[in-house]
Amino acid sequence: MEKSLIFMSAYLERFNVIHVHVAKQYYGGIIEQFYLKNMLTQELSSTRIVYDYEENDWHIYQLMVDNLYLGTPFTILNNHGLSCALETRGIVNDPMFDHLFAYDGDDLGPTYTLEETTFKVWSPTSHAVKLQYQLNGRMETIDMERQTQGIYKVVLKKDMEGARYIYWTCNGDQCLKTTDPYAYASTANGAESVVVNPKKFHKILKMSFPLKQKTDAVIYEVSVRDFTSSKSIKSKYRRQFLGVVEKGLTTKNNQIAGFDYLIDLGVTHVQLMPIFDFATIEETKPDLFYNWGYDPSQINVPEGSYCTDISDPYSRINECIDMVNRLHLSGLRVTMDMVVNHVYDVNSSSLERLVPYYYFRNDDFGHISNGSFCSNDINSECFMVRKYIVDMCKRWQKIYGMDGFRFDLMGILDIETINTIQRVLYNKDPNCLIYGEGWNMNTMLPDDRKAMLDNQAKMPNISFFNDQYRDVLKGSTFTNEHVRLGYLSGNTDLFDEAQAVISNQHKFIYPEQSINYVECHDNATMYDYLKETLDEDEETRLKRQKLLNTAVILSQGIPFLHCGQEFARSKMGVHNSFNSPDNINQVDWDRKDEMMDQVYYVKNLLKLRRKNNGFRYTTKEEIEKNVNICHLSNGVMIYTVYQTQGEFKQIKVIFNPKRESTYYNLSAKDEVIITTENAIKQEYSNLLIEPVSVYIIAQR
Template identity: 45%
Template sequence: MNNCIIKGKISIFYCIALVKNIGYNEVEKWGEIMEKSAVRMIAQMIALKKIEVLLLKKYYEGNSPRFYLRDLNSGDLKEIKISGKYVEEQFVHYYFDDIEIDFCRIYQIVDAYGLSETLQYTRLVYDYDFLRQSYYDGNDLGNHYHKEHTSFKVWAPTALQMKVSIVKNDCTYTYEMQRINNGVFYAEVAGDFDNCKYVYLVRHHEGFYPALDPYAYSSSSNSLSSIIIDLDKVKIDLNRDSLPVLLNKTDAIIYEANVRDYTMYENSLSAYKGKFKGIYEEGLKTKYGNSAGLDYLVELGITHLQLMPIYDFATVDENNPEVLYNWGYDPAQYNVPEGSYSNDPNDGYSRVIECKEMISKLHSKGIRVVMDVVYNHMYDVNASAFERLVPGYYFRKNSDGTLSNGSWCGDDLNTDEYMVRKYILDMSKRWQQFYGVDGFRFDLMGIIDITTINQVYEMCSNYDNSFIIYGEGWNMPTNLPDEKKAMQDNHAKMLNISFFNDEFREVMKGGSSDFVLVNKGFITGNLYETEHAKNVVSGLNRYSRPDQSINYVECHDNATIFDKLYISNVEEGLSGILNRQKNLTIMTLLAQGIPFIHAGQEFYRTKGGIYNSYNTPDNINCINWDFRDIYKDDIDDIKKIIKLRKNNKCFRYATREEIEENILVENIDYKMLKYTLKQDSGEYKEFIIYINPSSFSFDYQEKEYSCIYGNINDNQIEPKTIVILAK
């Protein structure tokens, strides 16, 4: 594209290309290349009224008897008094106290020999007083489009100067922004800029650096620029009224899927493979005429569809999505939908409208949507708008100044900082109220602080009291005290938050990561886990409330059940493996707590033995819809179990008191469990479920009960079976 240069201003795309080609670590003075060894002076504010100046010892031995503060806006020059001095190996440090600074102006420090250096504010992110006076509570950050003008607001309290650069009709227009209150820069630009690209140009030293707008609603492909859109053009009925009432969180049946995986199979008849539109495409059939796609989800009977990341992620080329694959746990922009899932990633409206239409259509079918959010790290610190706008603020540091790496991705978001927490709350509000999301699944929640998680829930549940939040509650090694981490060991401090119950997974199935695939669990034949299994089935083993337990035996992480059992239970042959997996899925649905199913788990999904498929090709990750035909009878059985759970509240008790009153799980000879459930309403008054993963048969005594699932031969519970009795 040929870009014009308007009034001597450089193209925003030239700025971006410069940064990409050079590499962030080679860029000094925020956008200018220079030789680091030639730096003689560094001047920085380190507190609200305190300046630190470093003079290189090779320059006049680091000595200067006097220093001056020059106001570049007015040209005034005044001497400032040295209040302290410190000498180290390379530099002599000078300190100046009680210096009044107007942050709307730009200053230089001048030494006794005439050497001058721009006074930088970036170190102020470590000063509590400065941050406190810079906190911004407004709800108007980002761009705000009107046909006659567009306004822009961005929070960048340590920036010296800010511009907004807009591309319209292949020409670039750059406008100065004014610093207003609480660290916010503002500009109102006349003209119609609908669907135009823009970036901010931020100055922290001598040059300007491009940054995306972390509050923009849309973006061009591959995160090259933000895009202005007219929100009146994306008003879509989200069909919330079509959703059935969710009285308790334990009424939820969660099904995890990936937008791309769901329709990418070679035999899928979807016209929108790998797209948002593919998720809500109706009338899809398998090769043999069985329901697929959205229709299949409706028939299955799930209540919530959890979508793996649908925000903008980094490592899939949005213009050539077939070239690279990634699950999406590599955030580039939390604020816009992923472009590779849209029909036109360079049109500002496509990704927004198609994402909203997907959620609206799911709602119309009675299915709530849970969004997988990754507010624990970014894909690239230096490329992120956060670091470019306010360097050093958004990411958690260790005591030595290095980035905290509890996520094992190189950086952790500093969620307990006020403006980081505000951002998470603002984006959570956007995804709930603007897009229609009904719940959040937090990735690596142990990186995030308890206060933030609780505030997100409070805000979202005030808007919709059926909103659910759950996540990975592992204790991550981030630089945050354990007592502040939103991990499952702190469940009593987060009574409204649910957690993936890895104890349920390990006890019932056995290990699923690469080095423990051979290990068996109770359902897969390890009878030493019988007593543990009794506790996890009852839902009273771990958390303050039963609805804090997300019961699962398979998710996108680690080996699928089938691939795991192909190693741990290979001696039982294919039919034995399939039987074990089906029993695992049944018990996930019938245990106390909230059941979670991975897409394809019910028809024996395989990833060819690959336990971490986050960037493997589509043929590994896609849903094989042929399995829908092959295992139709088993799917029908899972549908019946889902219906049984939904029609009988005894499988969905929400309090410990209800469970203690109505549920009894007995250990039978350390080989089998007898699971008794009572209720005062529903299809039946009482259930007895025999869970026998052993190779032994057991006598059956309850003749007054009807067998509604499984087989009883010669009055015996057969080996490796589940039998459901009811009266």
């Protein structure tokens, strides 16, 4: 409808408060009396105007009415005879709303048996919901029955497997179609939900051994698409779930690639970038566009472009399960990137269409919060929003076997929601790992309730990406900043800060709360960053790559590696490649062959960490007692760990980020076990510490 022709609109803001907007071009916007009409009974009642004001081209009236029953269609009439439908808006922010309508049942969505399927959807602000489905070539539309707490329900007494369906939700004078946010399956591009038989889902294979402590974890970030996108490997399942776990892939030099390489590397956790259904890939032609997937469409089902048969609703489900199962069989745990802080398009979201204004933060004027910079923020504090997020995490844990979750822009969410997720998932799997981006996002939520890094004391079981660690060791990340180099990129004035982040004694309650990283999918890769910010030759740049990888893997806390970081992955200088083509984002397995020195170095570091508990302490007290960091010479660091478990009783890691050499005096018990250099230069007991180098020295 042409907006300029809308003369009046009405919104239910509280259970007894209505705001009516009247255009000034309609009788100057002056109304003396409004009436409320029940469209079911045709009953007409007067209202009281308690306040009015002007705003731009509108005259706005606040009306008081007796409590209204949601689920009944009403219209507003004025004394000139004009009427409009009453829409629900701010009422969902009324504290009474959750009290009256919160539903804690576990049966939302379709409940399938061979004999019947029950459909349940929560839509308390709708005055009608219809189920429209197609089965065996026939389409039917059925009115759903309103239950208590705003639930709409219908039971169909037949075998509904394979039925494609949508809901029509009626609010005010419009009915909108939407998919089911609790459906298990979907047609291509999320056009319709699909009824499936959960007994046909493949069974998950759980890990056979426990994660003894969180600091045993080494997280490796992988994009399903990027992992097998390169044509240099001959994958049968290129860019798909099954490609991630395809054995026998090799490079042009006949060296292992893909899944076999992943197993051989020595990490413990594979973090999958978004694998839920996201919006900006055409699933019937997945080569047409590229996107990382941080544009959620349906977090209740896997992404369709990653399966082998988009026409089969079981394909995306079972192939995703198979991928996780094969990773588990190889000894690797799996975490997934859970992007619940926003959706791609709030207006087309099933959540917004089922209960307008409820699922996304907004004020009483309908202005939406935008701390995510994606034009919407999830309203996680509301009961049914929190329930939905928790339910989806439970689903990915129970059906797909996920061992943990990485929350994108976790600072958009509230503390209670994140702690609830951790508690619920931990009850099912004590090895579950919950972590996320704890940035302080500018969302409509008080700072003391945000699940952000500064509130880590309120979330002792949650881990956080440590941006201080990244910036102190590598340097400032964002291109709009004046580039400040980090300690390991040559700014030795940051020695004290580097000492603090490597030992991890100060910022967090527990070391396991720190996810130590210098590279992830966001921003430039480490290699590209060093190339862009430092005037150094390739040999020196690759030495700095080793310095940074050494710190990430051996610091106290949980190491995080971006796929390909261990062989100096490049994205050709692109800082934000979220929609760049495959040739930018693909994992270049040929480069791995060219950088085998880097790969072997990282594998040796991972082995050293795994076999020596001194790099995996779990308390600040252990670190204070067993870790020491000091100067060897000005700007050169000696990081020493002492331990009673492992290959050695003492290990020293010497970091020299300077372009000058220095010396270390070896004792009779000292053994140089790892170094960035090809040859060790020693003069009597004096070990030459080369410029831009790492030397790891141990005593048995």
